[in-house]
Amino acid sequence: MATSTLTDTESFIEAQFPVSKVSKESYNERKSGNDQTLPSIGKWWGRKPLVMIRAALIGLLMPPSDDPKRDQEIFLKIMTMDEDGLWKRMREADGNIRYKDAFELLTEEEQARFFDLAEVEGGKAIHHCIDADGREEKKEMKQDIQRLAFNRLSYDEKLSYADRPEQIDGPPEAAWEEINDYLDTDAESLSELVQELGNRQFGHSPRLGDAFCGGGNVPFEAARLGFNTFGSDLNPVGALLTWASLNVVGGGKKVAERVRTAQQKVFAAVDKQITEWGIEKNDKGWRADAYLYCVETECPECGVDVPMAPSWAIGKGTNTIALLELDEVNDRFDIRIEEGVSKADLEAADEAGTVRGDRLHCPACDRATPLTMIRGDQRVENETSYGLRKWTKEDIVPRPEDTFQERLYCVRWEESYTDEEGNRQTRSHYQSVTEGDQKREQEVLHLLEERFDEWQEKGYIPSRRIEPGYNTEQPIRERGWTHWHHLFNPRQLLQIGLFAEKQRELLENKVEQVGCLLGLGKLADWNSRLCRWVSASKMENGVQTFSNQALNTLYDYYARPVNQIETVYYYAINHTEISEAEQIIEPEDARAVEYSADFWITDPPYADAINYHELGEYFLAWYEKPLQRLFPGWYTDSKRALAVTGDEEDFRRDMVESYRNLAEHMPEDGAQIVMFTHQDASVWADLALIMWAAGLRVTAAWTIATETNSALKQGNYVQGTVLLVLRKRTSDDTAFTDQLKAQVEDEVRSQLDAMRALDEDEEEPSFGDTDYQLAAYAAALRVLTQYGSVEEWDIERELSRTRSNGEQSPIEDIIEEAVQVAADHLIPQNFDSFQWKTLAPSERLYLKGLELEKHGEYRTGAYQELARGFGVREYKPLYASSRANKTRFKTASEFGKKQLGEDGFEGSHVRHALFAVHEARDQDDAQAGRLWLRNELPDYWGNRKKLIEILKYLASMESVSEHWEEDAKAARLVAGAVENDHA
Template structure:
């Protein structure tokens, strides 16, 4: 082990520059994602979609502070202990999860003295956790992979931190003995390493803080933090993460008590109005509304819904009954509908963009565009003849195209009110219910102007935009309060008023929970008729996706259904609190003035969520009279200042942001940029940004952060972690002809080092540290490390290069070099069992298929792997060789699944030697004689004899790797015939 002195640590590289347990971080990040509502920060609201996993943030912070000692394997072992990824950490995490019962352990492993641990088939009462751990270690050792072990465990943040890490600190202190560490907690470790590196406890900054995961986790493990965001909703979430989720258990309980007091006060007011109870004492839980419009052909008022199924699990439907006298339809609620009636109800009166209904045996169909009166504008845009609502409107006027109609109510029976599992039933509204609706309208009408003046409900206009045009175009809504029904406006006004009555800091803390309540109580909330077998319908949130879509029918929560959303931190009482201070500021990234030793950011890019538009939904509610410290922020989305995800403005904004961050960190400071996109042009833009900001890439890692999604194609499941430091070498000029060899050499050196560590760790522990995606990313990093060390490329200043406009389809020198690095890296990743000289002769699509065939034998099924390698091998359309494109179930086509049209000379794979081999194997599977196939191949391939060894090598590879036994056998037979073919035969 190399000696690492306290004096030398100031200029020592960070461990993350050379070692990072990317595969294990990937699994743990996905485990955290799959926890859903169990994720720590979603307690503040799941409407912010871009939070990075906390376990990933922890790994980055620790990896940036820990130094390498010269012993990569030992350094990695320490890193994994600190992340609780090691065998001991896993055993403790599994025990905390009660992963094994006493009976299961006795079945799983031989125990020579079971009476020491068990009484019958259960644990002895006097058994200790330390004694249980003895058996848990042995049980986990029977599992072959990290994923199988970790899947049984609690996440590290769910654990008692003192007990989980008790055995770790002595080992850490000993490993870094030359530094004089004496850590007993993360706070100790972080502060001691920070003082040695920077002379002070380190401060982590995030200038695109979003949902707050980066500053929150950094503060929780002992860093001081600075967070800023242009968006005040992001600032509120970040502040809430630090000060509410990160509060002590005692203070969290105080906040929850205040929330309950507010909820009880609103409940008393609503109950006093008598607007949620019927004459029998039943209380409404939810209301179901739909649009209603007049058919231009018949003059009838027709209710609008894509489906009339109300509860699929309980066979409850709505059925339209013609009312000829009033030229409209009554809506009756039918419980216990037959399967045929349920099936028929699935087809509503809105189908494929049309209003569709039957009357007197005749079917009528009118495009909704016609109902709205859509037309084209001279500038190419669209308009319509819907009346634009006024600021004083809160419901449709009688002559509006679209009316709003209550057609079902979910009730809680009087006898079961207050029970944990109350009796719930659905019914059509009665005349008394419509009277209560009018009572709600009267209350809102009487108070609307005063509520708006006091900021209890919005009076803010909707500014047109990519996302905000939707409610204007489809409904004629012009102000944000139009997105809410009268009942919702009343509840939210009462809620806001009660929150304002709280004193001091509690008002700010409780206010953080308002946005989540607001976005679960709008006319954009879809009624989910089938949330699961046996379950009653539920009402979705507005931001189930990142849009402002306006449904034809929607659900409205009554207060007893909305109140639990507002009381949202009880499920995180067991999380460890934040140990350090954090400062949150509403500011654009290029205007910060705070110094930080480590900046970690997840910037906007390409197709990122357009938060600067959709969060105006919340800003409209919260902008008037916010409590401290929210009153120090700008309560406006400031669209003009927001960094949009591509183009020249994007590059300029990003350069300004990252240049400012570089100026506000010490010379030995570090930046980490999280990046989630596969578009090579965006990669090129980012490289230019860092270049112009005076930053040099020192490492890159690939983390699979996302979980299964229905999306395919360009959907990316991973996050690239780029590590950067200040460029300190002064003026340097490089030319492409010299850069390319330097890049190839650096890529080869980097991958060789990583593969050596892989081999060493695999020999001791059975699993490699890095997978192919990690090694591929290392190729990118090596290229960027070389490239970003220069200030001029081919005589052009890098700042000018980064900011100049791009021509459509332009391939820059950066694009060329990055692609060259990817190809160099990929050329070194020869699949196991394939000769290196064979690999060197293959085309891109051949390499892709064989590489992924090899990966599939290890159980890899992530779509992002296929995306990344397709890009590296320059495959034109990898989807043509894919058998499954689901993100977590991706796979290649099996040999038998290729159609003849897939293997013609005009297709990418069909024009290759591998394509011809696939045809040959298929012929053999259809009982064509082997010699006939060989003769055909010889006649078709002019270089047959020269490539025969290449063909046999690929067939041998298919024989070993194919998932189809018949294809393996056919490849073996054909390979043997080719191998034994005599010259001149």
Template sequence: MQSFIEKQFPVSKLSKESYKERKSSQGQTITGLGKWWGRKPLVLARAAILGCLMPASDNPRKDMEIFLKIMSMDNNGLLLRKKKSFTPQELYDIAANNRKLSPYIAQWFDLTGDKIKLKPDADKKEVERRVFNILGYDQKLTKCIRPEQLENLDPQTWKEINHHLGTNAGSLQELTQQLSLKRFGHNARVGDCFCGGGSIPFEAARMGCDTYASDLNPIAGLLTWASINVCGASAEELAEIKKFQQEVFEQVDKEITALGIEHNERGDRALTYLYCVEAVCPECGMKTPLLPSLVVGIRAGKVVAKLHSNGQGYDIKIKMNATTAEMKEAGKSGTVTTRGMVCPNCGKTTPITALRKDRRDENGNTVYGLRQWDKTDFDFREDDIYNERLYAIRYQRPDGSRYYRAPNERDMQNEAKVKKIVADNIVSWQEQGLVPSMEIESGQKTDEVLRNRGWTHWNHLFSARGLYNLSSIVKYVIDAPTHLLKVVGMLGINKCADNNSNLCRWHAAYDKSEQTFYNQALNTLMNWGVRSYKMLSSSWLRFVSAYPINRNAKVQLSDARNISTGVNFWITDPPYADAINYHELSEFFLAWDKRLLQEAFPEWYTDTKRILAIKGDEHFSQNMIEIYSNLTKHMDDNGLQVVMFTHSDSAVWAQLALIMWKSGLRVCAAWNIATETDASGLKDGNYVKGTVLLVLRKQTGNDTAYLDEINVDIKNEVKTQIESMQALDDKEEPNFSDPDYVLAAYAASLKVLTSYKNIGELDLDVELNLAINDPAKSRIVRLIERAKKTAFDLIIPADFESYLWKDLNSAERFYIKGLESEKRGNYQVSTYQEFARGFAIDSYKQLMASVRANTARLKTPVELAMRSLSEAPDFERSTLRLVLAAIHISIKEDEKPEKGLFHIKNNLPDYWGSRDMLKQLLAFLKDTKDIGNMPHWAQSAEMAKHLYVLVDNDHV
């Protein structure tokens, strides 16, 4: 029995749903449990599991219809999910611009006043329904909750689902159980041996599956256990959790209030303490605060810091209600830049490496100049190169109003008091496990804090105030009365640590400090914010929502090579060619959790097993083969595996295919779910994420074939796969874009290859080594490249004659396919990247108007104008470039298409022999005119229409 996911998958709609979930940020369901890097969207996990479980029938269109109904991604499901109303203005704007709805304007709207209103007798619900139904999928999603937030489908929908699948379900959980029984005779068991943040096990359990989850990393195990048992807690357990959190917070708050360490002489409560690094200028000897900007706050009032020389260093004054001029000056008057320390006294710039006194030893190795801190250090020493300075405090008055000030004598007394408490207790706290005592192991990411600050133990990443506050919480969590509350306590501690280390950026625009892990690194800072205990309330008092969950789940720490649990479906997201150093970054949390983990999970270890972690080194492929061979051994013969990875290029595909092939698996299908978000400013360009779902079954045959025999088979399989996808596609709302067809070509080639036990003349070990180290020599890589070329030959634009398409050069095809993609509402950067690879385009930057995530598009003729396109020479001298230039000239020359035609005739050697091509190109361009998402093409499309008429009617 084949599964739905082996035959088809709603990639376009799932991409949009995944993007919506990702953009929900803190509103995501399980992200609130704690930080993990690269969690997969829950909607993607749900679709993958359902796609494995749901059988494929002999009616693929009906299968897709039913699948979308179950996922609440069909029209009726979207209506059920619609929870945001339209404003009268929104309803009017949409209706007025739609041919079907514009006749109802007078019937629905009152246009007599200043604001557009619905008429009293207009049925608002019906108007909203009709307007909503004519929107595209993306627009509909802006008004909808996520599929997981919909409590249930309506009875009629369940009737249609049950009729097609032969079930009698009234909920997703019942459907899961009934499909499981029909297929396996028992409830489906889903496994994930790289469980990470817990997305796949959580969603499997929420759907009603039995679940097995494992990971090498204890923090991953903690988060996954919590996703099932905390998010699946009963009402009574939730009440206990809330009571426990509240009691702990209030008790610690009483202790801090009694000490008076967060209150000033007026009784105002501190919210945030702002610190900076301070160092002596090597040129003039002035002790200088290293501040990237002198702007302190913006949102709640303009606040700046002013430096006043005292002869040896600087006094820092805090100015509230700064003028616009003062804010502008403060923004450009920082004392440290990417070039180094900029001394305000002598004006000299000193590179940070020179300031730290880094040097080279006799062997050419870098020796870092900062003092290496001792285990019990929590503060600088006076003779350190880097000192730390409290330069501003944000306070709140009893009436709720807030203000900044420079620390005065009382504030410094409070600082000294906190430091003394920590100094007197840190040794015993470390012995008791109340604060970290773990050494920071050397690693790609952890070396940054060793190098940049001299910190050698995880407690060094926290201020004295941070250590005191968190140790006070840990003390009560140790005494938590139940296992569940101890886990909840650990989650709260980790959240507080993430939001209150010395790696928390101060965000002046919002008057707040950010979390430590705003990216996948440990970023040391020159200035940072430390939250008062009061401001940790949002981190500690995080009340989770509960969901009906099948808690028949096993979560354990294990090397995936040693797993002995059998499942029906393995759905995994391995750290394949992954740049994220999970084992290093998670030690930040493990340092706080060590004792608590030992008590809550005595059978677990409490280190990250760095040596066993899968890393992209020379042993990577062999480790993966061992892991997936073991998973194959522990799955049913009629089971499936879905492997998620980030799609890259043919060589990566070849590597992964060979790994799976050698693990006893064969490829059945592959689907690409694209989500894009803007870069965080930490790297250039876009953060593009395309998650490929590679669907696999056990190899069952022992056949051997030869490459020359299977080349024809692969070409035919590619053709069959693409033609079947094109036949199934919805012309109004296309499911597949061109990169999906290319991906299908990859999958088709691998499907043929991996269906054989052996390929006669291929040594798979040699091929794997070539795919990794020298892809150009790999016959498997070349075979996949040929499959891709076959795909690109087949995906001709719908309105293009095939004989004319073949006459275009690669750069022209790139532009036309990009424009066709934009016509369909696709603005993903990954689409253009795939086109560039497929058409072998080296550079296309000069052709792009935007390369931002989800707004990527090509330049119009007006935007291209007559600019030189030296980086795209094939496009520069093409017929299409001539046509685009002619459109621009016609618009520029007082809207006279004759001028454009003259330009074409004057520059095209064989004008009369090229008229069919000219008409084809102009027809394609003019069709952009009435496309709602392309108003920027309106003027160019209109001129293309006029030029088309001139060329069509031209004669000798």
């Protein structure tokens, strides 16, 4: 049975994909922070960039031709990633290159054409030296200068001046002529193009489904492009965010304005009530700007109540600290706040934390006690018994007998005053807690207690129990909190509950209510007992609960008063217009979905540290009752028991059932894309097994860089999203293992050669080093999954197996062989192919590692993948650095005289060449390097050509790496000396 090739495919994305440009655009979108279209409406984990989703959707609809290069040009035009599209994006963004910078980018001829060079040389500002007569001519000339300069920028540099693709209305008018002529369409917009291509392929408007919709990015982008859209998620919070993305964000400017007006109405009512209660103003009329709380516990050694915090530095910009002063009469500490202290005092306070690691350090007796002992945790028959009292549903604050108490220890106040010029100004003051503050705390508790039962009944504050789980066990065992409202103190519950009450009283329109409900979720994220206080000099503020992906209990935390939640509640609504195509959103198990879609794009939970089903319950506790009212047909249970989690047998079978169901609800010519963020061979093998068992075959795979440097996982972890393209398997043919191996080898080579043919632009390549490695994975799975079975394999047994450490599945073996084929096939540029084949695997690994560095690849995972491809298990001695995002192999000087021997890499020709470079540089004489090789290396003359090739390759590192600059110069000289050597 013949395997598919890059030109024998059904869509553009199965034939090729401009990985580099889509990655750059995705990275650019992710690092834009709050300017992103959807994340502002609510917290969800692992959102995928909209531009990547758009590229995938267009890639599925666009048919390939027998001219791959022209296909790529047209695809880039549709995506506005070509020169004309980028120029339009720059003009839409009102981006302008400074004339000084533009001048430097022009040729001498162009400089003379546009500028009066005599005035430029005279030191006048360049923008005054444009050599034009009249306003219109000058305007036109400025435009020409900008365009010429813009075209000379690299792709990354252009992005810094341009809007993102999602922020403009599509390709420029002239581009549509080329697009329509090539695709035989008659479109003037992206939605019209989608409709035409969809009708041509399916006979109707194309339908897109996502059965793990989460935050809603896939349904949102599909709907914006004109697809009929279905989105479902087992978790109702994911369904709510998806509905809001389509109806609040996608409702356009008028809807955004209505939601903002509704928010203002609610906020004003809350602010008025808080002011009337007088719980956020002191006796001077100052308004609270921050509340700092800490946990307190009794020292088991001396009996003194100790305030708990890892640091007592409050503000490193204002030099504010908290000082603990022992009150021997009451066996407790007073906490005194001081502003403007010395640097030494600030550093001392930063190091004087009473919680250090997992121990309580008592300043009264100077004893350290494990926190497990304070909590009363015990090991009983190899299980831990946690000693804290479990809070009841009625608890709001700790009981007097509880191990951990809680106290307010600092308030930052905002003073309003009139300056000498009559202008209203504000200034902040950190102050110790006064008797008046304590009375206001008691009043807050009293106000909450008056409303507590009613508010829980109406759903204004949570009443749900915390179900134990990987993440949700933490607050239970570390604090004894058993219900979601325990994660909020009285002030926070009163404030957020008041918002919920006013929203219910003041709003009737569904979209407005949902918009404000999302604001409530933002408040819950930004104002809980899990919100850290940050003392950094440029911040001195609190961060949200989910600043990481856990429910971390804190010993000191921050609570926001009303004047600090305005920017949280008024979240940015980056509105856009969604087409009027069909949109269906509902909470639903992927195994039970009945919607039929032409394409399914999904991002399932897979071997992932983020427990969406648990963390989502944090928000569901606040949304439960409003959801019942706003969406009567939806369930409001998290359905945690049905969640697809883990990576063992149950998980694999749940995934097979989910994807088999989606495949059954897809036409014969439909397709799926599964997005996942792992490059481990075992994860790939499991996923391939799942898709294979679900009746799907792999047709392509691409990795898109989707993580910024500040993302959850960095460096050695996930930095890219794999797009695995699948279609229904139509064959039941059986293959044999030997047959598979031969086909995989051919397919890998064919895939790599086709990719290289498309990748001739050295300045802006389409693919990176890791993309070629990934291509081997995809080629192996493409061959394997086209068969119904493999003679020697039992799919059912593989699905149910629990593998011991080091044990590989047959699919992993196939994948690893494919990677080794790719490693052998990918010879470094300008390296002689014959000499390359004579090198040992460790030598090839080292030289290919240098090629990674040449291309700016510093992720440890890329080097690990390379080592796996060459079958080299011991490669750590090659590292100069293995730190996240700074991984590279050693230079000749860094090796020095170490790791020189007779066997393995230590005795290889590459290692001897490196030492020759070291000797030449050390003695400032190229002949010293030549003599080392001639005298110490066996069969020097027989390997002379190989040594010259290696040395010249090392010399090529001079212009690309500062670490190699001097060593590369020495390598070039040694290569010349060896080349001129005579017997």
